[in-house]
Every structure is written in C-alpha cells, then in structure tokens.
Amino acid sequence: MTTTRRVLYVLAILAVVLGIYGFGSRLLFGERDVHYGSYVNWGLWVAMYLFFAGMAAGSFMVASLDYVFDIPLFRNTGRYALWATVVTLPGALILIGFDLGHMERIWKVYLQPNFTSLLAQLVWTYSTFLVVAVIALVIAMRGTRTALKPVMVVGLAIAIFVSGGVGALLGVNAARVSFQNAMLPAQFPVLNLASGIALLLVMVGFFGVLADPERRIRLVRVLSLTLVALLGVKAYFLWVDYSQALYGQTQEAVAVAGQVLFGPYAWAFWVLQIGLGVVVPAIVLLMASTSRRPPLAALMGVFVLVGLAVGRTSIIFPALAFPEFDGLTEAFTGPHLGLDYEPSLMEWSVTLGVVGLSTLAYLIGTDRLPYFKRTPEVAS
Amino acid sequence: MTRDPGATTVDERPEACGLSRRNFVKLSAIAGGSAAFLGGMPGFANLVKAQESVVEGANQYPLVDPANQVYTVCLQCNTGCGIKVKLLEGVATKIEGNPFHPMTMYPHIPYETPIADVGPVDGAICPKGQAGLQTVYDPYRLVSVVKRKPGTKRGENQWETIAFDKAVSEIVEGGDLFGEGHVPGLRESYVLTDKDLAKQMADAIKKITDAKEAAEKVALVEAFKVDFADHLDLLIDPNHPDFGPRNNQFTFAWGRLKDARKDLISRFLGAYGTTNAHGHTTVCQGSLYFTGKAMSEIYTDGKWTGGTKFYWQGDVGNAEFAIFVGASPLEGNYGPPFRVPRLTKNSVDDGMRFVVVDPRYSKTAAKAWKWLPAKPGTEGALALAMIGYLIDNDRYNKAYLAAANEAAAKAVGEPTWTEATWLVKIEDGKPGKFLRASEIGLADKELRPLSTDPEKTFEFDYFVALVNGVPTPVDAYEQDPARAVRGDLLVDNQVLSGITVKSSLQVIADSAHEHTLDEWAEICGLDAADVAEVAREFSAHGRQAVADIHRGVSQHTNGFYNVLAWYTLNAMLGNYDHAGGLIKASTYKADGSKAGQPFSLKQGTGGIAPFGTSIIRHNEKYEKHSLFMRDGYPAKRNWYPLSSDVYQEIIPSIGDAYPYPVKNLMLYMGSPVYSLPAGHAQIPILTDPKKLPLFIVIDPFIGETSMYADYIFPDQMYLERWEFQGSHPSVAFKIQPVRNPAIDPLVPDVTVFGQPMAMSLESLLLAVAERLGLPGFGEGGFGDYGDFVHPDDLYLRMVANLAFGEKEDGSDSVPDADTDEMAIFASARSGIRPSVVDMDRWSRIAGENWAKVVYVLNRGGRFEAYSKGYTEGVLPEPETTPFGFDTTQAAHPFGTLINIYGEKTYDTKSPMTGEHLAGYAKYYPAPVSVLGEPLDDEAQGFDLRMITYREIMQTKSRTSSNYWLLALRPENFILINVVDAQARGLKDEDVVRITSASNPDGVWDLGNGRIVPMDGKVRTTEGIRPGVIGFSLGFGHWSYGSVDFIVDGTTIEGDGRRMKGVHANAAMRIDPYLGNTSLIDPVGGSAVFYDTLVKLVRV
Amino acid sequence: MSEHDPATRNGAMTRRGFIKGALGGGALTAITAYEVFAIQPEPATGEKLPPPTGPTSTLSSADDQTDVLERMRVELLRALDKPRADRRWVMVIDLRKCVGCHACTIACVSENKLPPGVVYRPVIEEEFGTYPNVGRRFIPRPCMQCDNPPCVPVCPVSATYKNEDGVVVVDYPECIGCRACLTACPYSARTADFGLTYTQDAPLAAGLIAGRDAGAAYEKASNFEYGTEWPREGHESPIGNARKCHFCLHRITAGELPACVTTCIGRATLFGDANDPTSLVAGLIARPNVTRLKQELGTEPRVYYLT
Ligand SMILES: Nc1nc2c(c(=O)[nH]1)N[C@H]1C(S)=C(S)[C@@H](COP(=O)(O)OP(=O)(O)OC[C@H]3O[C@@H](n4cnc5c(=O)[nH]c(N)nc54)[C@H](O)[C@@H]3O)O[C@H]1N2
Ligand SMILES: Nc1nc2c(c(=O)[nH]1)N[C@H]1C(S)=C(S)[C@@H](COP(=O)(O)OP(=O)(O)OC[C@H]3O[C@@H](n4cnc5c(=O)[nH]c(N)nc54)[C@H](O)[C@@H]3O)O[C@H]1N2
Ligand code: SF4
Ligand code: SF4
Ligand code: SF4
Ligand code: SF4
Ligand code: SF4
Ligand SMILES: [Mo]
Secondary structure, three states: OOHHHHHHHHHHHHHHHHHHHHHHHHHHHOOOOOOOOOOOOOOHHHHHHHHHHHHHHHHHHHHHHHHOOOOHHHOOHHHHHHHHHHHHHHHHHHHHHHOOOOHHHOHHHHHOOOOOOHHHHHHHHHHHHHHHHHHHHHHHHHOOHHHHHHHHHHHHHHHHHHHHHHHHHHHOOOOOHHHOOOHHHHHHHHHHHHHHHHHHHHHHHHHOOOOOHHHHHHHHHHHHHHHHHHHHHHHHHHHHHHHHHHHOOOHHHHHHHHHHHHOOOHHHHHHHHHHHHHHHHHHHHHOHHHHHOHHHHHHHHHHHHHHHHHHHHHHHHHHHOOOOOOOHHHHOOOOOOOOOOOOOHHHHHHHHHHHHHHHHHHHHHHHHOHHHOOOOOOOO | OOOOOOOEOOOOOOOOOHHHHHHHHHHHHHHOHHHHHHOOOOOHHHHOOOOOOOOOOEOOOHHHOHHHEEEEEOOOOOOOOEEEEEEEOOEEEEEEEOOOOOOOOOOOOOOOOOHHHOOOOOEOOOHHHHOOHHHHOOOOOEOOOEEEOOOOOOOOOEEEEOOHHHHHHHHHHOEOOOOOOOEOOHHHHOOOOOHHHHHHHHHHHHHHHHOOOHHHHHHHHHHHHHHOHHHHHHEOOOOOHHHOEHHHHEEEEEOOOOEOHHHHHHHHHHHHOOOOEEOOHHHHOHHHHHHHHHHOOEEEOOEEEOOOOOOOEEOOOOOOEEEEEOOOOOOOOOOHHHHHHHHHHHHHHOOOEEEEEOOEOOHHHHOOOEEEOOOOOOHHHHHHHHHHHHHHOOOOOHHHHHEOOHHHHHHOOOOOEEOOOEEEEEEOOEEEEEOEHHHHOOOOOEEEEOOOOOOOEEEEOOEEEEEOOEEEEEOOOOOOHHHOOEOOOOOOOEEEOOEEEEEHHHHHHHHHOOOOHHHHHHHHOOOHHHHHHHHHHHOOOOOOEEEEEOHHHHOOOOHHHHHHHHHHHHHHHOOEOEOOOEEOOEEOOOOOOOOOOOOOOOOOOOOOOOOOOOOOOEOOOHHHOHHHHHHOOOOOOOOEOOOOOOHHHHHHHHHHOOOOOOOEEEEEOOOHHHHOOOHHHHHHHHOOOOOOOEEEEEOOOOOOOHHHOOEEEOOOOOOOOOEEOOOOOOOOOEEEEEEOOOOOOOOOEEEEOOEEEEOOHHHHHHHHHHHHOOOOOEOOOOHHHOOEOOHHHHHHHHHHHHHHOOOOOOOOOOOOOOHHHHHHHHHHOOOOOOOOOOHHHHHHHHHHHHHHHHHHHHOOEEEOOHHHHEOOOOOOOOOOOOOOOOOOEEOOOOOOEEOOOOHHHHOOEOOOOOOEOOOOOOOOOOOEOOOOOEOOOOOOOOOEEEEEEOOOOOOHHHOOOOHHHHHHOOOOOEEEEHHHHHHOOOOOOOEEEEEEOOEOOOEEEOOOOOEEEOEEEEEEEOOEOOOEEEEEOOOOOOOOOOOOEEEOOEEEOOOHHHHOOOOHHHHOOEOOOOOOOEOEOOOOOOEOOOOEEEEEEEO | OHHHOHHHOOOHHHHHHHHHHHHOOOOHHHHHHHHHHHOOOOOOOOOOOOOOOOOOOOOOOHHHHOOHHHHHHHHHHHHHOOOHHHOOEEEEEEOOOOOOOOHHHHHHHHHOOOOOOOOOOOEEEEEEEEOOEEEEEEEEOOOOOOOOOOOOOOOOOOOEEEOOOOOEEEOHHHOOOOOHHHHHOOOOOEEEOOOOOOOOOOOOOOOOEOHHHHHOHHHHOOEOHHHOOEOOOOOOOOOOOEEEOOOOHHHHHOOOOOHHHHOOOOOOEEEEEOOOOOOHHHHHOOOOOEEOOOHHHOOOOOEEEEO
16 A cells, blocks of 8 residues: 555544544534524535535546546546545535534425425435436446446536536525626536546546556646646636626625635635645646656645635635625624634534545545456557 | 414415426426526425425414413513513513503503403513513522621622521621621610600700700700610710611611512511611612702791602603603613603604703614703703793793792693792892791781691791782792782892892893803803704793703702703793693502501501611701711711712711711612712722621622622512502503512522511511511501511502502492403412412402402503593683693692792702702702812813713613623623724724723722723714713623622532623712712712713723 | 493594494404404593694594504404405514614514524614714614515425415424525525523522523423424424524414514504505505615515605
8 A cells, every 4th residue: 555545544534533523513412513603604514515516526527538438548537536426425415414404304305395496406416416426336347338328428417417506506595696696607517627637636646546657647747737727717717706796886795705805714715725726736737747746746636626625615605794784793693693604613523524534435445446456458 | 362273374385286396397407507596486485295284283372361471560670661471381481561551552451451351462661671581580590598608708709508597597686607706686776666765865856956056955965865864875876866776777778679668678677766778769860859859848837848759751742842851761761661652653653853962872862853962961051051042032931930829820720830930038149048028028927727736836927929010928829819929020139128039030040141042052062053943942832842851960960950950941831740741650559548448557567766867867957966066067978958868878878987887787679889880989898897797688699789798688589579660750640560479489488477488578577577576567567457477468458458549438449350350360370389379368368359459460550541641721711822722731740839949958058068059940060079179080181071871771780681682782882982082093892991080990899809890892983972981881790690609619600691891880980078989969969970081091 | 341331432433333344343352452442541521632732642633542552453353354365464664663672672582482593583773974963773674574585495395485474484394404595585584593592501500599490491481483382402493493583473373463563662663464455554555655675686575664
C-alpha cells in the first residue's frame, strides 16, 4: 500500500471517529445542538449535501467518458469514477437526512410525494440515480460493456437533471432575490462536472489508477486543462452573479453580494474559493511540468474541490442571512432566530464523519473489490 | 358553550385525479429543472392524494369551557386589570382579560351576563399580563422560609431552610440567633398594651405638641415624666415623650399593597400598637397624591383638614384634546389595556388630538399630534406659561372660577368650585392667608357646632370675595341658592381697611406672569409658537380638554409645585368631574363601614390607638416637636407635615436613628434597594445589624433587597391569593376587582391557630399574632362574628360586604348565583387544596350571603354598568362662553371645593429654613438640595441629564423572570440622541458606564464584596431631547435568580438571562445634606428620579 | 336575563331585530351574542344621553356601546353557521391604532405554547425622521395566509396546504421538518421547533426552591393547535416541525376570536369573514388606505393593513 493510501486511511478513520459525537447527538437529541435556525434555516449540512451530490453527479459524467463515449484516454477510469459516485451519493443523502426535523418520516417522500416540490423531485431522482449507479456498477463489475451502455446513458441523463434541479431548488424561492438567478440551474451541471474531473484528477494523481505511466501523464494533462477551462467558466459565473448583483436592482441582492465579497466571511470567498479554488490550481495546472508530478496535480484537484465546497456555502448562507424585514430579528429574539450563522461543533462533526465514511468506503472498495484487481483489458 | 364540534379545523385535501398527477410526475421528471418552476404555480400541492390527517376530527379546546376558567386580577403591574385564568388539570396555561372589568373591554360587558356564556368572551390585556404564568411558575420561587446562615453576614447570600414555626418563634422571641449576640424579637417592643394608659399618654403628648412657647413645652415634658413615672420604661425616650411608646420601634414597610391584605396588616399593626406602617407612595408618584391631598383639604371646624391622599387623571376616552405630561399611557400608567383603546378609537375614529410633553419620544408621543420635548424639571414652567396665555387671551372658564361657594357652583351646574375669587392677604409682597370677614368688619364670627361633637362650638369666620368690587362674605359650603357668591376674578392689590389683598386667581396670574411666554418657552427649551398653539388648542374644546400628568411631573425636587401648576391649569377650564376632563377613582366599600353591610371589620379590634412620631416624621410639624427645641433649623432630616408613605425615608432614617432607633423592620413586597433612586445608599444600613438589629422580609424571591434579610418568608403569589385591587383615577366606573385563588399555591401549608393554611403574609401575621396573643385575632377575634383563625375569615367576609353593596336596605346587592353558576364556580377551583379553597368553610363564613359571594367571585369582583359611569349633562341652556355648553359629567364626582390656593400649605413651614411654603402654583427650578441650594454637578463635568421610563414589557424589579418578555427585549440600553453620541464618539452597542457626582465610580457596591458596574449598551436615537439620556426600568439585576446562591449548603445556579442590561438608580443624585438619601421633593415627599446630571464613560 | 330585557330600553329593539336576523334567533349562540352584544346601558333618566360637544361620541352613539371585540365575535358565530367554503377569514391590522405593545405576540406564544426560537407574530418596530421631527411605526406580522402561498408547493410531502377555510395549515404528523417552506415564505412567517423549552436549564433544586419541575408546568402543558392536543414531550410533533400562525383555527371553531385579536389593546387587529358584507373587516378592506405586504410577489395575502 502506498504511503498516500496509508495516510488517507488514518485520516479517514480519524474523521469517522470525530464524527461519532455528531451522529450520536443528532440521533439522541435531534436538532437540539445545531446552529442553523429559522431565518438561516439551511446550514453546513445542506451546503455539503449539494457538494457531495455534485461530486456524485460529476463523477458519473466522467465515468461516462469511459463507459459511454469510449474515449481511449479515459479507458479504465470509468470504474473509479463510478465507484466515486457510489460512495459520495450516500454521503449526500445522510447529510440531507440529518437536516430533517423528522428523519424517521423520510419514507413519506416516497409514499406521498408532492411533485410540485423540487425537494420531492430531487429525493426521487437522487434515489433513482443511486439505483442506476449501483446497477451500472454491478454490470461494470461483471465487465459486460454492451449491457452497461444503455444504463449509463439513463444515468447520465439523470445526473444532468439532478444537477440542474439542485440549482432550481434554490431558484424557485420567490422569497430570495439572490436565488432568483436564471443562471443557477445552468451553473450546477458545470460545477458538478468540474468536481467530477477534479475528483478523477485526485484519484489518478494520488493512486495511479492507470498502469501505463505515459498515458497517466497525458491523462493528467488533459484533466488539468479541462479543469482549468471549467474553472474559467466558474470564474465567469461568479463574476456575472456578483457584478449583476452589485450593479443590480434590488437592495437585497446588493447586500447579499456585499456580504459574500466584503462581509465577515469574505476571506473564505477570496482565499478559499478564489485563491485556493481557482487562481492557484489554474496557474499550477497550466504549467506543463505539473503533469509530470501527478501528486501535485492531485493536490490541485483537492484545492479545486475545497473551492467548490466553499462555493456552495456562499450561495446559501448569505442569501438566508438577509432578513425579510428590517428589525425582524429585534422584534422577537431567541435561539435559532439569529442572522449570523456559524456551524456548531456537532454540525462540523457530522460533516467530518460523512467525509470520513465516503473516503473510507472509497479506499476499502478500491483495495478489496476484485473489480479493481482485474487487469484492464487491452483495447482492440 | 362551544360550537357544534362536528366542524373540523383541518379538512380533507381534495381527492386528486391520479392520472393527471402521474402525467405531471413524468413531465417534471423529464423537463428537469424547468419543471421546478411549475412548482411556483398555486394549487399544485392539492393535486396530491390526501392521506388521513391526524389533525382531522372533532375540535378539542377545553380552555374555552367556563368550568376551566377562574376570574381574578392581574398584578403584573399595579394597574390590576381583571383577568380570566384558563386552567388545564389545575395548571394555569393561558391568561385573558376579564370582560366584566372596565380595564379590558370598552365598554365592559353587563355584570348580569350569565357566566356560562362568557367562556369564549375575552378582554384585552398587555404583554405582561399575558406572561403572568412565568411570574408564578418561576423556578426560583422560595417554597420554604429561609434564614441567613449563622456566621455569614447579611447579603452574603448563604441561607438555611428553617421550619415555619421555628422561624416565627425566633423572630418573636429573639435571642442570639446568628451567633452575633442578642437580637431583639418582636415581643421586646410589644410593651404598651393598656388602652387607657395609652390614651392618657397620648393626650398628655398632644398638650406638649400644641404648646406654643418653648418654656411651656419643657415644663410639660417634665410634668409628663412625673405623671407617668412608673411607665417611662414603655417610652422610647422619656425626654422626648412625643416619640411615643417602644411599640413604635417595630416598623412595617411595604411596596405593592392593596386592600384586604392592607386591612389585615392595619389590623395587625393596630393590635401591636406601632405608628410605623409605611408604604412606597413617594417612590411612585408621591407628589401627585400629596398635591391632591392639599387640594382636597376641607375647611371644617375652622381649620383645613381631612384632605384625601388621591389624585385625578384625564377621562381621555371622552376628551377632544389632551396633553400628556410625563405620562405614557401607551406603555405604562393606569393602564394600557384601559387607556389605549380609548385613545386609539378616540384619536383615529373620532378626531381627538393629543400632545405629549416628554423629553423622550415615547410610544405615546409616536401617536401624538405634537411632541414637546421640554427640559426635565421645567414642567411647572410650561403649565404657568399656558395659564398666562389663557389669562392674557381671555380663554379660560370664568363662569366656573367665579363661583366662590357651593351654591354658586350648583347654580352653574358645576360639581366643584375653587377659591379663585377669595381674597388673599399680601404681607410684604408675599401672599399669605385668606382674608377673614371679621378682619375688615364685614361680618362677625359665628358660633357653630363642631362637626366632631355638636355639643361644642367653634368660631366660624367668613372668607371674603369681591362681588362687582363689593366685599362679600364667603362660606365655602353654603348651600342656600340665595347666598350664592359669584366673585370678581382678578383683584389686584386692593386695600381693605388697611389690609392689602389680591384674589387667589390674581396671585396665580402674577406667578404665571413672572415670565413672558417667550421666556417660559426659553426655560422649557421649547418653541414659543408651539407653546402658544398648544395653549390655544387646549382652550378650544370647552371642558373636554384635559392635561393628564404622572411621574415625569411629580418625581422632581419641585414635584409638588409642578403638579399644582398642571392641576391649576385644568381648573382654568373647569374640567373637573366632567366627561373628557379630570376624574377620580371610585370603588365599592368592602370593609363593612357602610350601613347595613354584614360584617364591620372594626369588630374585635382591641389594640391601643398607636401614637407618637413616626420614623419618617409625617403628619407632624417639626417646629411643634420637642426635637425642634433641641436641634432648631435646619432639621437633621426632612419632616413631612403634608405627605406620608415616604419610602425613601424609612431605611435611611433607621440608619440615622432619627428621630429614634428601630429594632425590627418587616418589609413586604417591596424592593427599596432596587427601586429607589440612590437605593445603593441603603445597603450599608441594611448590612449593619447595629443599625437594624432584625430584618424580616416577606418575599417569594431572594431579590435585590430581600438578599439582605435575616429571614425571608415566602408568599402566595398573585394567582394564588386574595386582595381587593381597587381602581385608578382614569376609571369613571365604580368597581372593586377581587383577586382570589385561581391555582393551587406552590408554597406548602403551615398550621396556625390549629388551621392548615398556605405559607404567606397571612399565615405569618396570624402566627405572630397567635404567639403574642394580639387582640382581634384567634378565637372570637371578630367579636360577635366569631373567630379569626384563617385568612378566609377576613376575606370571605369582605366579599360578602362587597356583594351586599352600599345601601342599608340591601337594594344594592348582587343577585344570587344559580345552581349552574355554583357548579361552574366549584369545578373551576377543583384543583386547589382545601386549606386554600374549601366550599364548606367558605359558605359557613359567608353565611346567608354565600350565593352572592359566589356571584361576585365568578366575575372576579364587582363592576358597575358602563352607563352608570357618567351622568347626563346638567346645564339646560347653552351659554356664550366656550365652556358653557352642556357636557356629560362623571357619575362619581369629586364634588367639592378644589384648593387652587392652599392656605394650609402656606401655613406649613420648611423644617430646613423655617420659611412659609407657597400655597399656589409657582415655578421653582430643579434640582435643588433639601436645603433649597442648587447643585454644581455641571461644573464638575457631568453633562447629561438622566431620565428613566417604563417599557410596556417590564414591571419594576419583578418581571425579569418572564422569559417570554425577555424575548421581546433581552436587555435595556442607554438611550441617547444621535448628536450627543457623535459628540462623544459613541455608536450603537458601545458599552459605557454611567457615573454621577454622588457615584463617580458608577457602580453598585453590594456590601458583600461584589461590585456591579452600571455599564450599559448605547442606543442612539433621534427620539430623545439632546442633552438627555434615558434607561428603562426592569433590567440590570444582581439577584432575583440571576446569580448563584447557597441554600442548605447546596449552590443553586442563577440564570444569566435575568441579569442583562443596566439599572442606573445608583447613579441618581444623593442629597448633599442628607448623605444617604436621594434628592427629594420636601413638600410632596417624592423621591427624585429625573434631576441627576451624569457622565458617560467608555469601558 | 330578565334583569335587562331590551324591550324596556330604547334603541335595543332595533338591535335585537338585527341580532335575530343575523343569528336566525333560537340558537344558544344567538342568545349569548344577544346577551353580550345587544345590551344597552340604561341612561340615568328616561331619554338618551345628550351628545357631548364635539366629535366625541363614545357616550351616546349606540354602536359604541359594544366593544369591537364583541362585534367581531358575534360576526364570527354568524360565519360559523355558514358552509366552510363560503367563509373568507381575513385579518385587518390598523397601523394607526397599533401601539407596539407586543401583547399579541405574547398572547400567541402563550396560546400555542411556543418554545424558544418559535414565534408566529412578531411586531416589528421602526423609527424614522430626525429630531424633533421623529416618527415610530409598529408592524405586526402574522402569517399572511396567502391565497397564492409560495410555502405550499415546495413541501415535499404536502404536509402544509391551504385548508377549506383558506388558512394555510401545517399537518404536524405529516411534516418531515425539511424547512423548505421556511425558505420559501417571503414573510419569514414560519419558524422551526427545535425542541427547546424556556426552563430547560433551570436548577432542579428539589425542596430548596420551586425548581425546574414546578417551573416548567405551563410549558409542558399541551397546546391545542388545530383542535388537537399536543403535549410537549420527547421528540414528538410539533417538535421538529415547521410552525406558523393558523389564525387560531382551534379558537375560531370554538367560537372564540384569535388570541392576538382578543388581547389587542389598541383594537388594531381585526378579524372576520370578508364574505359577510356586513362584517367589520369586509367594510375595512374596501377602504382606500388599505395595503398588503409585498403584494408585488403575487402572494395575495389575506392580512390587510390600514395606514
Ligand atoms: N429606574 C426606575 N426605578 C423606578 C421606577 C422607574 O420608573 N425607573 N419606578 C418606581 C415606581 S413607580 C415604583 S411603584 C417602584 C416600585 O418598587 P417597589 O414597590 O419597591 O417594588 P417592586 O419592584 O414592585 O417589587 C417588590 C418586591 O416584591 C416582590 N414580590 C413579587 N411578587 C410578590 C408577592 O406576590 N408577594 C410578596 N410578598 N412579594 C412579592 C419582588 O420579589 C420584589 O422583591 O419602583 C420605582 N423605581
Ligand atoms: N409597563 C409598565 N406599566 C406600569 C408599571 C410598570 O412597571 N411597567 N408600573 C405602574 C406604576 S407603579 C406606575 S407609578 C405607573 C407610572 O406611569 P407613568 O408615570 O406614565 O410612566 P413612567 O414611564 O414612569 O413615566 C412617564 C413618562 O415620563 C417621561 N419622563 C421621564 N422624565 C421626565 C421629565 O423630567 N419630564 C417629563 N415631562 N417627562 C419625563 C418618561 O420618558 C415616560 O415616558 O405605571 C404603572 N404601569
Ligand atoms: S396593565 Fe398589563 S400588567 Fe398591568 S395589570 Fe393590566 S394586564 Fe396586568
Ligand atoms: S418543513 Fe414540513 S411543512 Fe415545511 S416543507 Fe418541510 S415538510 Fe413541508
Ligand atoms: S405568509 Fe408565508 S407562511 Fe404564510 S401563507 Fe404566505 S408564504 Fe405561507
Ligand atoms: S391568529 Fe392565532 S396563531 Fe395567528 S398570530 Fe394570532 S394568535 Fe398567533
Ligand atoms: S396587540 Fe394590538 S396594539 Fe399591541 S402590538 Fe399587537 S397589534 Fe399592536
Ligand atoms: Mo409606581
């Protein structure tokens, strides 16, 4: 086992251990110890749910490069990407499940759904997506590519839909001007693809994935350039969003944008999302030499993922932190009625736990499953 | 009576057309994100198939059932609105207004409405009333007597629970209770019990007091010592017999107290024989009451006497124009549920307009036509400015003021009249006493029978008024229409047989003309045009204009004269007893004093008639006291011949042992340390057992003052106990709300006189009475009526009196409760234990009146019909003056002479300077020390005038436990004008300390090692006069469950939510001469809240 | 009720007629209403009170002889006799009469046993202007019971919906607590119940002071939202649910006005059936000074404000 793997195992297990407190508190005392509330009613968990779901969808898209479009360069990456989908998606579902006041009633969404509700639509499509992904995985494990393709196509369609849906989930809220952004639904598929690519870059960069070192370098190069391109698009989106907002009409949009760009958490935006998430990776990945140092490229992939994760939070928190009426928070005060939100220890703990579980699942799977043992068949 | 429960609240969602739904699902699944936007369309949710809903079915709502409702009286503030307590298995779960009570409905519902029909009828109450549950179900309530842990000092907050009986025996018998040496018990001062001896002593002392010459006094004192040689040990100080017996060394003080409990306490203290029973009036709106007293003095048997401690308020529901001065009826006052609906309806629907005079832009000001942010302390100046304007512009009610006696008043249909036309003697420029007819040979003195005993006579000397320039004798109470006197109004410096005289109105006019309108406006810091406009409006609505005043007027060093000025201004309109003018409170008598009432509470009272000087030196003239011969002017502390219940004097006087030392202080429902200005100055006294040997407090909490007690006796709180709340001057109707137990008390039972009863004020006083064997308690305590062994023996009898009414023939009594009402009555109270509510005991005590008693209690008291509050007008033909028109009057009028010139006031001398007081409206600048000297705080750099105010969501020291209310306002702040803030570089949320000349550190020193700084958060606003800052009442606690304390060795953690904010009373100015007391109004007795200059220091 | 037979009092006959007509007589409710509503105070003498000078009419005009609270309650009883779909509950808030006392907020908290962090009807305060020309405004904000409620379609399980009376309800046992409706509401009229109580951290201190158990009595007591008993225990609904103003359906159904209405000391909050042309609210919402919050969003609120 490579040192990277060992380190990852340790970190993942550590994360899971740290997660135990959060899981325990949530299961025993419900939402007593959370910090999100009634005005900022979606917190870290929802943001991370979006992020995980994004990775899952993105990875599936990436997998299709191998399993659907048979792009030679991507041959063999498919199974890793597909596996990534299968380990991240449950993480997403745990996070959103914990966010419910009555988790135990989740079944109602299946038995008595209200399909005008995007949430219902998403739960359903994500569930279908999970099923399809698993089927695809099973078939792929059997190695019968012919049967795999149609399943993958369906999955791909769903992957794109869920990506759009998430954006819409926010978009439909007439209440929230800063969600009223035609671009949101369009943005998510792109961002998700980016996270998928980044994830693959990480896998390839850290764990080889490909036997042939030459192809690996080429792949890293291609992934790097694609990622840079997508980062370019992401940067464009951000610019459009906030410039629109700032020159924009409503005082709320301005306030929200201001919050993100110059508010107390501006550092997260500039340092993590822009600096770490875009500028640094872009520069490093553009350098041809980088592809000769796959681990470095992989690290950049990690940076990009972090940037994307932070991006999710800056879409949600500031928008909710803007009061519907001035003076509302003074009119009646109390726990969960504040506008400044910082995730509680318990929320962090749960999030960490989920990250740990997914990573662990990924590692164990790639280690133990015969699927990853078989030497890749050579292209005819 | 609820609706037919067939109706359900949440219905079946309409059956959806499955197909269309399925299609829609497909559609949305494919269309992806875009489908989402369909979600925005209405009604789609309803396309979903409905599943059985748990919230289907019959409507459950037991609280609407009258059998789960008890009508009683709120005490979340002193307004005392009627409330309806809704119960669920004996637990109070919701409070509503009692619609029978005029406070909560406008108009209130007819008293005869069957109780069964009133289940769903609720009146309106304020947020505090709604939150009352949190006052009663407060986790920090004491449920056992606690004693200061021996070996610890007062205020260290270490306690031991102690059995009730043991505690009672300790406070009565005394002994070495704390390992600090002997502590005198209550028995030690219960020495003079012989009624005859007491009578003789009292008479002898009266002679000493009445003696004019010093030498004569000395002689009489010596004679006294000889005459009572065997009994001198019963006196506090034989050299000053006028101090009275040692019984006076037991002092009982209270904060919030109402009838029934008051009757119990007076009975107890009367039996014990102490004169020291003092309430909190002067911390409240003292000078309002005592100016009222001065203005209601009656000329009987040749002297001014019998003035009643009361005040007037505006009948704002019927006014066309009103001025609120230092009053905020929308936030505090008496009280929002009563006054607000009248104001909002009247002003929004009926075009009434009002003005608010207040340095702060209050919520009342927010609804006002005009806001006049006059400088604090210049209220009197503003009133005089307006009086001057009315006189100069001839816009006052001459017909009213011309009436010099009752006959003349009646002739013009007026219930009241004044001395406006009476002639006042002017000695070296100063107005003095009224001219008497005999002095100018106008009429001889007449011998008239004494009112007290018609056998004896006194010499009656007529007053004098000019009628068309002709001197005319005046008898204020002359009934004979033929002898009605309508005098000349403005009589200036006339000389009648060598005596210079002016009419009273002229004296007032001169006072008003001390300055021009512009100068007055300048003094008040207002725009002269505004003042003129308000004066014009004020005089443009006949008698339906009124100036309504409260604490902002009375709690200044010039409080008495501010109040007098505003009441005089009202007299210029003659609006007294008129709808829309000034009215007074009226309540049903329940003490058995009315002929025919079943139980006279006088029955069985057997104690001595208490006599001697009170520790606060009220109702007594300094220069007549033996101490005057010793000390001369200035007196060591102020004396209060014109006021009483001088709260801020009680503890400091004990501290100074002036006039004599006190051994035991029992404090009930008061928190002087928290509530008084400069209350911190009392801590060193309370913590010193040498100054105050035994300090007993009756209080459900370890509060800011009870924390210094030696013993704290818990109490039944307002939803658990009896009290007759009475009324307020804003209410025209005759009422008597009865507070009665609605829930089972949280305190345990104790046994007194062999009876189980809840631990409370009652059980304590009864237990002490039992131990001391006080007359009027125990077996046969009520004489012919029987025993007094349980609180119910008193309270049920009082309810019976109330139910019987005030007509001897019983024609005024309430109907009997029918069986239906009886059943509701019993079941509503079924959750309460027999020691508190016992139908058998109750019906036995109430006797034949039982059914009527139930009728009254079912309605939470007795309330007159809405229509009975006002009479119809009385003047037949409209007159020419704007004041002549026919107006409706108050049905319960004040109805007699109103002293706008107080001869008795003039006749009173300052105990500091020996000078006569002014008897008329006059402007004195504030603040001044008790010696009348101005303060130089401004020179010391104290640059902001501090005021304080109520917010509707807090009451004094006792609602910080109401977490619901804290959610509305978790902490108060220091209100400051934006300009002042900028000048000091302050912005919102900055924390600053409030310091003053008498508290330069800006702290509360709790005397237990803890220092509480007066740090508050800045809140900038445009809504306060620049140069003035304000803070609201009720926050900044340092006890009352906010900090840890120890009981029986266990530390009980405090709740930080209860201590937020700042309470700046400790910054309020200490009088430089008194040293341990706030600034005071020496005449009206008010403790001064608004005359302190402070400095804000950033922390 | 013979003590005050209206026939002996002027003006009462007509009113009785009115009530009869309004309530179809007979019904117990009618009698109650009549008892409480129709009573005329008897003037001191035979004739009517003479009107005091000027616009003040409180003492004379017959219509002023009943508190609007009683008028509204009678109208409520009348509306309850109609088929549910024929009623149109609306709330009218007269901002000129609202004095910012917050009694309605607390009445609602107490009536519905709202825990920390949950509020149905805050009153928002505003200050404007510059000294000495200052203004203050107080704006109560219940649920608007939107006729086009954005909060409804977003619910994944249709636990929240507009019932037949047009009130937007939350079916607690169905609600999974996703809080999508909180985000969707443009008025922040929904808050989530996170299962706290105000006294949860109070000391138990058994025997020494009343302590937590005694102190929690009123908080643990059931509330009766939607006419169902909801004890507050464990993690049972409404804990974990979205909560909101429901126009006090449980009180309305019992013939009692909403808690915030009955306790409104300014008589600023008015309630009734807009489909009853003679009702107080029907008249008010036709006034030119009527407005609704955020109308531009097309939510069609059923709460009207008079300015
Ligand atoms: N800064 C500032 N201070 C003020 C005022 C202000 O406007 N600003 N207003 C002043 C006015 S008007 C007044 S009237 C005073 C009032 O002040 P006080 O009359 O001194 O008393 P309260 O603050 O009402 O509380 C008195 C005590 O009663 C106790 N208590 C509560 N319920 C019960 C009960 O049921 N039984 C018994 N035995 N005790 C009980 C409480 O624990 C508290 O210790 O405050 C004055 N203080
Ligand atoms: N919410 C609430 N209501 C209460 C009470 C309570 O504690 N809370 N307590 C009850 C009791 S005991 C009382 S005595 C009454 C008191 O009733 P009010 O006297 O009406 O109330 P306050 O707030 O004490 O003072 C009234 C106004 O005087 C203003 N003021 C302060 N200083 C000055 C000044 O120097 N000049 C002028 N012109 N105005 C000034 C304040 O800003 C305030 O708006 O309220 C009763 N009602
Ligand atoms: S005003 Fe409020 S707190 Fe005061 S008595 Fe009335 S309801 Fe109670
Ligand atoms: S919180 Fe409850 S009511 Fe609101 S959307 Fe989610 S499930 Fe529906
Ligand atoms: S106000 Fe908000 S919660 Fe109420 S109906 Fe409208 S959208 Fe729904
Ligand atoms: S109607 Fe009922 S639920 Fe709605 S705000 Fe008023 S009191 Fe609260
Ligand atoms: S109760 Fe009435 S007056 Fe008071 S805040 Fe609420 S709406 Fe305004
Ligand atoms: Mo007071």
